[in-house]
Amino acid sequence: MIEIQGLHKSFGTNRVLQGLDLSVRKGETLAVIGQSGSGKSILIKHMIGLMRPDQGRISIDGVDICCLSERELYAVRRKFGLLFQAAALFDSLTVAENVRFGLERYQDYPPDRIREIVLESLAKVGLRDVEDLMPYELSGGMKKRVGLARAIAYGPEIMLYDEPSTGIDPIRADAINDLILRMQQEMNVTSVVITHDMTSAYKVADRLAMLYNGKIVQIGAPDEIRNSANPIVQQFIHGQAAGPIKDY
Amino acid sequence: MASESKPFPFSTLFSQVGQVGLLFGRATAGLFRKPFEKENFLQQLEDIGVRSLPVVSLTAAFGGLVFGLQTYIGFHRFIGPGSEAYGGPVISLGLTKELIPILVGLMITGRVGSAMAAEIGTMKITEQIDALYSLGADPVRYLVTPRLLASVIMMPILVLYGDIIGIACGYIYNVMMGVNQHIYLKNTLLYLEFWDVVTGLIKAAVFGGVIAVIGCWQGLEARGGAEGVGRAATRAVVVASIGVLILNFFLSKALPADLVL
């Protein structure tokens, strides 16, 4: 499904990813945890070809995406739905136009069906009567949910969620957890969820991976992570200031 | 997805010219690939064309007036009273071939080139460009192609409109100064050729392309925050203005003064 080997990425002298290996299995939900600034968002941007690695291989369903042209990448990106950390809504388009955007380009539905799917997708994230609003008229959490509706609208096979519950109230956040689970159960969607919310990670994920110092330090089922012998993982999941991680 | 390294200044110039050329090529190629972004195109036609009319009217009017004024003085002083009516073709020639294309080009650079850089730059730093990619839209085809086409179409129209206003204002000034309007008009119609106007319109189309491509290029290259967007807008205006002036000289040199058919 998603295979990453020896991924390196630096910005100037800031070495963010340093030989990261990770594989995501078909149909599973993988939660990626790690400190702020550890490179989680960078990691998922590499998966969908928005960033090119300095070094390393990334393959999606057996296709190495490192050397694809933009046109070939289009076919790969169509498999993905990406929820951006800051929503990244098109600010000159209405909510409905935002949600419709990928749908019109990736699918070939008649206008009526498109309108239906837009409303359904918004309903799935708990939004109603917002179709004609502009993004600047929405609250932060609403933007995030419109971003999510836009990503799921065209039925991607792989969902990448960059902190889906950050900035959203606890009830809505749990509703989004349920949505992630439902997408997996009903449509066999493969998901990568970046999150700082351990409760949510344990609830939605089949496996958790912790990113630290540019590498995955441990990957395993929720119970393995919870009972990890690795002090770095222990410090992180219990949110303790004291421990081997000093640079925060 | 450009490289983050900083090469030497001289090679930077070449690589930047290369980047602009490449962007122009990709935007042009976008014209022939489906889907054509009709809504964006119409929006740009309105932004670049209709909304520029007040600015173009004012610049052309005062360009025509001041050119009329100096030509009047010139004829009056060097050839003598009564000869001012022969200034008509000089004014029209200067306006249609040089002054109006340059003035309009610079005004549109300030109004439209900077707006393109700021808008696309904001989209870049707020990840909207990444979002376009992730939703299956090529940012060049979605953003740059409609702007380029609209600009190349609208600039000649604005210049033609400016020509009319400028020539009319030059005429009005001279008539108010007591010049014989019949001789003035007759001379203008006799000596101003269709080709003179067309020369100006060809220049305008080229300027339109330069303004749009440089504005979009600076936007796509924007880095950092609000400051980066500001820098992109400023740089778009500076680079495109200089480009317009330099290209204007070479186009004046390259385009024949008379079209012999």
Ligand SMILES: Nc1ncnc2c1ncn2[C@@H]1O[C@H](COP(=O)(O)OP(=O)(O)OP(=O)(O)O)[C@@H](O)[C@H]1O
């Ligand atoms: N476009 C960029 N240019 C330069 N440096 C960048 C860029 N994007 C990210 N970085 C750097 O890469 C590192 C990782 O960033 P990233 O956004 O992946 O962090 P993150 O793990 O998602 O953090 P958070 O949990 O706060 O979202 C950071 O140190 C950041 O400074």
Ligand SMILES: [Mg+2]
């Ligand atoms: Mg992040």
